[in-house]
Amino acid sequence: MAGFSNAAPLRWLQLERILSGEGAGTLVPGGVAGRRAGSGAVRGGGGEGDDVPLTPAVTCAHPAAELHAAGSYSFLRGASDPEEYVAAAAELGVTVLCLMDRDGFYGAARTAVAAAEAGVGTVFGVELSVDGTGDPPLTVICRGQEGYRRASRAVTAAKMAVRDKDGAVYPPLEELAVQAGGHWTVVVDPSWAGRADRLVELFGADRCVVELRQTMDPADVDDNATLHAVAGRLGLREIVTALPTCASPARARLSAAKTALHVREDVGAASPRTHPAGGSWLRSGEELLALAGDCAWLRDAVGATVALAEECAFTLDLVAPGLPRLPVPDGSTEADRLRELTEAGARERYGTREDAPRAWAVIDRELGVIGDLGFPGYFLIVHDIVHFCHESGILCQGRGSAANSAVCFALGVTNVDAVAAGLLFERFLSPERDGPPDIDLDIESGRREKVIQYVYRRYGRDNAAQVANVITYRRKAALRDAGRALGYDQGRIDGWTRALAEGGGRAGRGGRGGGAGRGTGAGRDGGAGGAGRGGGAGHDPGAVPEQVLALADQLRGQPRHLGIHSGGMVICDRPIADVVPTEWARMEDRSVVQWDKDDCAAVGLVKFDLLGLGMLEVLHHAVDLVEEHRGRRVDLWRLTPDDPGVYEMLCRGDAVGVFQVESRAQLATLPRLRPRRFFDLVVEVALIRPGPIQGGSVHPYIRRRNGKEPVTYDHPCLRPALEKTLGVPLFQEQLMQLVVDAAGFTPAEADSLRRAMGSKRSPEKMARLRGRFYDGLRREHGITGSVADGLWDRIVAFASYGFPESHAQSFASLVYFSAWFKYHYPAEFCVALLRSQPMGFYSPQSLVADARRHGVTILPVDVNASAVEADVERPGGAATGPGADPGAIRLGLGSVRGLGDPAAARIVAARERIGRFAQVTDLAREADLGVAAVERLARAGALDSLGLDRRQAVWVAGTAATERPGMLPGTSGCTAPALPGMSAIDLAVADVAATGVTADGHPVRLLREHLDRRGVVPAARLTAVEDGRRIRVAGVVTHRQRPHTASGVIFLGLEDETGLANIMVSPGLWRRCRATGTVVVRGIVENASGAATVRADLIEPLDIAGVPGLRAISGPSRDFR
Incomplete structure (x- = not known):
């Protein structure tokens, strides 16, 4: 028999020490030589023993290869990062390493980079879920670059064949064997031993190997005996694996926890599916030989594994693709075409060479560098995307270092004149740069999807995909999953995570969970699954047990699942699957590669960033609204940034809704900086960072x-x-x-x-x-x-x-444009912001309140007047600026919570078809609205124009909505009885609940008489208060911000009917009042700089005797870091 029975006998004490990860000490010949430390030997460790250096107990006289390891990118399976595995392999003398992922190569790039730095060879393989469930998978080892390419294509086809992101549908084995074309080595493991004949028939005996296992699981003995017999009968080579799920024993407990999480159980319930030690770990050649004892065929398999690894090893950077070549005129090169486009744009933006010799000289120099580095094709692709945006009427502009380039300015990619601004091209591109330049395109967020789908159509779904974003465990998720893995009830776990959020740091430590055992072993011993739930005498029920915190610490930073990058796309001259598999993203019609941006860069995949920017959508809406209602078409890029009225407005800190300068810190800085010219805006953008x-x-x-x-x-x-x-x-x-x-x-x-x-x-x-x-x-x-x-x-x-000046220059343009619209067209600007929600720093209620302070009339939602979205009504002519009638804003039907845009669109369509609604029954029947929809409209006051107050409208809604198309009109009674009216506070509460916006005015205005009697200062008068004086302010908390640079201090935005107040709150005071939305603040005024701030020393809920419902006048705040 193989395995333990053929090796020199191990005493049970020694075996227990090995299984617990402590090493066996000095063993008799045939045992494991030396002692393995925890995870201190490897980079990226994160558990017990991290600070214990790995003693080089292994002499590495016998090289080894590991061809079937599971790393952390085998999501919720492996417990060690690729870097950790590689470092351990280098220490242990493992010359070649293969990390296997299920249905993908998620960790391949990181493995390749780490292995190249450490001098460890790499083989790449994949576990294919050929039966659709993933158990048992077919394990494939890629034989060189061609084998990798074929495996990646097979995975891509399987993942793209099903819309379920986590699914994969492979063809029958016969077709897979054809796809392999002799470039895969297929592994016969215990799950495939009964079908080994079939694998040999399809793939060939020279392309099948038997995988013997030395994982220290007692089941290995019988499995290896069976597999050895199969190998002898079919003439197959034998290799050996430790089947590691972690790099070192210290990660074994984390491995067990991940297995439990994967099967949605705790470690106790999942123990039958878990390795007896929690997980197997990487082993040296000496360890594998020691475990083999005097079993000749197990010992021979160690050397055979190294030989197979050397056959299949290759470096991943050999598969890097190029960029697609766009069509150019006959006889021209990409460089010729780029020069042609650049010169055409330069003539438009700079004039002739005689008009602007300096600019043209810069352009010529930049084109020379671009050509020498071989990047004309990259610029042509970016220009192609930008050209599509311009032709489609989609606002876009390049940001970041690209604004240092006069070529980018001439091509229309950026809107910053790098020559006039004196920016350095080398910040963007220089001869010493590794890889292509980095051009980020900001695209109006509401229409970015159209641009992304254009890229898919233009370059082909096979040749274009979005970049992934690897979602890793952060504090809260790590604590939550650690508690789940260790068997704690959901109520306790929720309490821990709430305490973590409220404390802004680690939740309090407790004991050992009421007697639970160490680490994940607690599940098997009944600790976390039993005593851990209840805690013991003297334990704080709200404190987190030490074992949970220890496991959470190990989980933090580990990959959890694959997400999608905010805007990065890779484009190739051949199918991306030649390099990395693609799969469907959770977003409709989006496909994503299995690597993040760093992985893509490491193997030469070129990324193009197509980023959504809400302010560009706002500006597009504002341009259209001004043209529609004022008859003026505004060309943003021809606005000269020198309007004194705009700068005067910003100097007052009047910047709610203005791009980049509306935050609490920016509003406080503007009166101190007092911007008077465009470069001041550039500085403002860069300064508050x-x-x-x-x-x-x-x-x-x-x-x-x-x-x-x-x-x-x-x-x-x-x-x-x-x-x-x-x-x-x-x-x-x-x-x-x-x-x-x-x-x-x-x-x-x-x-x-x-x-x-x-x-x-x-x-x-x-x-x-x-x-x-x-x-x-x-x-x-x-x-x-x-x-x-x-x-x-x-x-x-x-x-x-x-901070990059080029980036600040790009954003400063949007600061000016948005401020210009706010100053000249406040109604249109506010509507544009409302149509672009959610975005920015402020809620619709605050945006509407700010517009009201600028003289704009706010009109409520009305089924007989409102469009789907907010719109401008009764514009006051074409006059602009202070003193001109800014018009009115009509809130849109889409703002009614729970109604939905389709129902809102039916209401508008029905009104256009039949004219004004006279009765609720007309509305319900013609717009095909159910009871719930009519009731929501009633509560929002949208039925007031039908001659009903809100309570009457709600009463009528249930009956009226039963009249459906095909019924005789008037057959259902819907007359409301006399009902008591609603107070102004009641109406404000109803508005906040129904739409989040009070059209009649800010609700705090209704309390001003009471607040005045209590000496509460309106927000607008704070700058007139003597510096250092203690006062009271009151209002609705609009946002909470806890910057990392503020040493724990929290900043509140407090709004009343006159404006916004900035409140500084200490961490202790914050914890006592964080759940309160409508408050009175007592504190010291600090306004020596011209921007008032109140340093709070007391915060109380705003309660006024005889005025119920005050706390309901505030909606949810917007909270920021």
Whole structure:
């Protein structure tokens, strides 16, 4: 017999230590030599023993290969990341590694990258769910690049054959064998032993291997004996695997937990399907030989596995595809076509070469670099997508580093004149850059899907797909799943996660779960499944048991499932399945690759980012509304950003709804910064970011801006780069310009320094460039010693927080456009915002309240007047700006919660068909509305124009809605009795519940008399309050924000009928009041800077005797980080 029976005997104490992951100590010959540490040997560990270094007990005299490991990208199966496996393999002398995923190659790219860095060979394989359920899968080892390509195509076909994202439908084995074409090695494991003859018949004996298992599961003994007999009968090679689900013993408990989660049970119930030790782990050649003992065929299988691995090994980067080639005129190249398009655009945007010689010189230089790097095709594809947007009337613009390019500006990809702004092209593209440039396209969010589907049609579904986003465990999900795996009831788990959210950090630690055993072993011992549920005497029932926290810590950061990237698409010149499988996404008509953006970049797949931007949708609506109601067609890109009225509005902090500057921090900064020109908006966009805030740039810049601090430079050579930001570094491009000016760097060298100092810092590159910087300082300016050290330290610090100026320039345009519409056409702008919800910082109630403060009349929902969406009514002529009649906003039927756009559209269609509705029965019959729909309209006040108050309308709704098409009109009685009316507060509460918007005015106005008697200050008067005075304000909490840069402080937006107040709340006070929506705040006013903030010391619910329902006048707040 094979396995344990043929090896030197193990004492039960030694076996128990091995199964528990503690190692067996010194064993007699034939046992496992040496002791394996926890997971400290490998990168990415996260459990017990992480800080224990792996002692090199294994001499690696006998190489091994592992061809059937399950990593963390085998979602809810494997417990170790590819990097962890590779590091363990290198330590153990495992020369070749294959991580198998089910119906995919989800972790293949990460495995390839890690293995290449560690010098470990790679084989790629996949488990195919050939019977539709996945048990048992057919295990396939790819024989080189062609085998991988064929396996990837087979997986793609199976995944795309079914719309269920988690499903796969493979053809019969006969067809799979044809698809393999001799380039797969098929594994005969215990599940396929009875069908081995069939596999040999289809795939050939030389393409089938028997997989013996040394997992330390007692079942291995009988399975291996059966498989050995099969191999002898059919003449098949034998290989051996530890079938690891983790890289080291310390991950075995996590492996057991993941198995339980996968089958939707706790570890106790799932134990029959789980390895006795929780999971098997990666083993060295010495360990495999020791487990084989003196069994010759098991020992031979170790060497045979290495031999097969060497036959099949290859590096994944060999399969990188190219970009599709767009048609070009006969006799022309892609470079010729790009120059033709660029020059045509340059003539439109810059004029002739004689008109703008500097701009044309920049364009010629950029085209030369693009051509030398072989990227003309990339730019042609981006231009093709942008051209489609323009032809389809879809607003789009490039953002990010692409705005550093004059070529992109000429092509219409970006709307930033890089030449006029003095931006560095090398920030976008330089000869030293690895891979293609990165152009992000912002597309109006409501029509982005049309652009995505265009890409699928244009380049083919097989050749285009979206990039995946790997969803990993975060704190809350990890805690929740850890509790589930360990058998705790859902009520306790919900309590832990609530405590975690309220505390903003880890939930409190408890004991061992009322006597539960260690880790996932608790399930088998009855701990988490029994005592763990109830806790023991003296235990805090709200505290999280230590074993749950330990498991949650291991889960955090582990892949959970595959999602979809916000906008990344890969486009190839051949089927993407040659490189990576694709599958259907959960979103309709979207297909997605099985890799994220970093994986795609690692193997050379080129990503194009098509990002949805809500403000572009808002601007499109605003342009259309102004044309419809005012008769003026606004060309956004021809607006000159110099309207003094717009800047004056922003200086007041009047920016609700304005792109990028409507947040609490931005509204507080605007009166201090006092923007007067476009570049001030560029600075505003860049200034209020985590980097500049943490880097200490905000206050020095504002003090210098307001003349309260002199503008100084550490050295005169810094002045050219920093002058436009008053000596305070803000932009990444300034870092590049600084080293060019100070140390004589070329722009390409400057970009290399920027990238070396970026988020993925390279100490080696930084050390080399540091020497280059010091040499340049000495040569160019004679700077040495402490001055040189100080400049270098400033640059290193600045690199951590600098913001791309090109990105700020792109967004500043949208700041101005949105502010321009708000200033000149407040009704149209508010309607545009309402039509684009959900987006932005403020709810529809706040947006409507702000429009009301700008003189706009708000009209309620009305079945006889409202369209599906909000619209402008009674425009006051073409006059614009303050003092002009801005018109009125009619709320749309679609705003009635629960009604739905289809029902709203039927109401509008029926009204257009028959005219004004006279009775509720007409409405219900002609628009085919049920009782629930009519009642929702009644509660929203949408039936007021039918001569009914709300209570009467609700009474009538049930009867009226029973009149259906085909019934005789008037056969059902629907006369409402006399009912008591509703108070103004009742109506406001009903409005908030039905639509989220109170058309008659902000509900706090109804309480002003009471608030005045209590000395509550209106929000609009806070700036007139003496700095440092304690006051009270009251209103509705509109949003809560807890920035990472604020040391736990929470900022509340508080709204009354006069405006918004900014409230600072300490963490302790926050925990006591977080569930309250309508409040009175007592605190100290801080308004020395011109922007008022109240530092709260007391928050109470707003209660007024004799006025019930006050807490219901607030809708849900919008909460942000």
